[in-house]
Amino acid sequence: MxxxxxxxxxxxxxxxxxxxxxxxxxxxxxxxxxxxxxxxxxxxxxxxxxxxxxxxxxxPSKEDLVFGEIADLLPPLRDEILARPAGEPPLTVVLNALLALGGKRPGTGLVLLFSGPPARFAPGPSRPALTVLFDFESGVATALAERLGEPAGGADGSALSLRCSVLARAAVGAVRSAVVAHSDLGDDQPVPGAINALLREAFAVLDS
Incomplete structure (x- = not known):
């Protein structure tokens, strides 16, 4: 049979x-x-x-299409975060992961995250953008926790979770600040080069 x-x-x-x-x-x-x-x-x-x-x-709406694109970026962004060299600090990891993902997937939701309406997180009619922001931050935090694992010395998981949560939200805050600065440049600016430079500047502020 x-x-x-x-x-x-x-x-x-x-x-x-x-x-x-x-x-x-x-x-x-x-x-x-x-x-x-x-x-x-x-x-x-x-x-x-x-x-x-x-x-x-x-x-359901134009906004939902954008938000769905951003949600779809989390799995490949996680892969990029986990693939970064072991010696990179967490914030550098997130920055380089974002830049790498943008280079591999031009014209995807990553561009919209940088230059579209989610940058300002105006509420959408069916899925509030704040939820998308929270999901994105949480996804970055989870990827960082997976990358860092349990720290030496037996620190408990809650300490690691808090650390990764703070790092992720700081990183996303830097991205949002870069986006706002980019939007102020005007439409005549070359999007990829301008936003990448602003991202590096924003993350440099965190490092300082």
Whole structure:
């Protein structure tokens, strides 16, 4: 008797995934070209070749698309944090992990984190941006704790957890400050180079 091997996602699921990805890519491209405020749901849907009704089947709002992109960055950011050299201080680890991720995944939610509406964390209609901020901070803290492990000398886990929480929130605060500074430069500034320089400056303030 032969057995049938489990198959991958069916055609319907593949089409849904492709549509979701097309909407995300279209949105990210248009946000970069026209800005977040200058891009409508209708624009995104048309660029992806679907209707507005289809857009809302995947995302409750334009803001939710952005927030989802940021949430999707946490797993690869964790990988980057864990892959940094052992001798790097925690804040340097986060900075270099962010820069590395931005270099590997240009045009993703990382750019929106740096230059889109989540930078100012204005509330979205269905998932408040403060929740996204908290989730991002917590994800960075968890990755740092995983990287650092139990410190020598038998310090308890709560001390490590607090340390990583403080470091993560300080790092995200530096990112937010760099984003605000970047937004003040105006749209004529080259986004990747300008934001990277400001990120380094912001993290240097923490080191000082």
């Amino acid at each position: 032969t057995t049938t091997e489990p198959q991958g996602p069916g055609l319907r699921e593949q089409k849904k995934a492709a549509t979701r990805l097309a909407l995300q890519r279209a949105a990210l491209r248009m946000f970069e070209e026209n800005g977040f405020a200058g891009t409508t749901v209708r624009d995104i849907a048309a660029a992806a070749g679907v209707t507005e009704r289809t857009f809302f089947r995947y995302f």
